Amino acid sequence: MEDLTDSHLRDSILKAIEEYNNYRSPGATAKLIEFEKHNFVLQFEGPFCSSCGVQDYIEDFIYELEEITKDFRVEVIKTEPTDSQRFRVHYIVKKDFFNAQLNDESLFKEFLKERGMSFKEYLRSNACTKDVIMFHFRTWKSERKE
Helix, strand or coil: CCCCHHHHHHHHHHHHHHHHHHCCCCCCEEEEECCCCCEEEEECCCCCCCCCCCCCCCCHHHHHHHHHCCCCCCEEEEEEEEHHHHHHEEEECCCCCCCCHHHHHHHHHHHHHHHCCCCCHHHHHHHHHHHHHHHHHCCCCCCCCH
């Protein structure tokens, strides 16, 4: 069974794909091919604007994901052309960011519990609510260190 963090990452990727395709299709279209705990593969296809270059389209997905959530940072680890208008791109969740998330995860769950909220409820919150919660969490965490 997927844990909540994996589920949140997958949902965020799917939302980012939807936004990406909304603004870039038919010039470029992204599709999730594979998803694992710390990495995923997207297929990009389309005629791609020749002046932009394919790499720009591939990196644009990262910006879309960062607009959806600040909870994950990803980078491209490999790009494979499958034909002249298709590319498979392997992304990985950056380890340093992921490890920092793991270290903070238990504290964050403690913070939520003190406020009567579960992690699952947090994940289901809208973006504005999440931003407010994270602001209060960072404040709470810094006060604990003093």
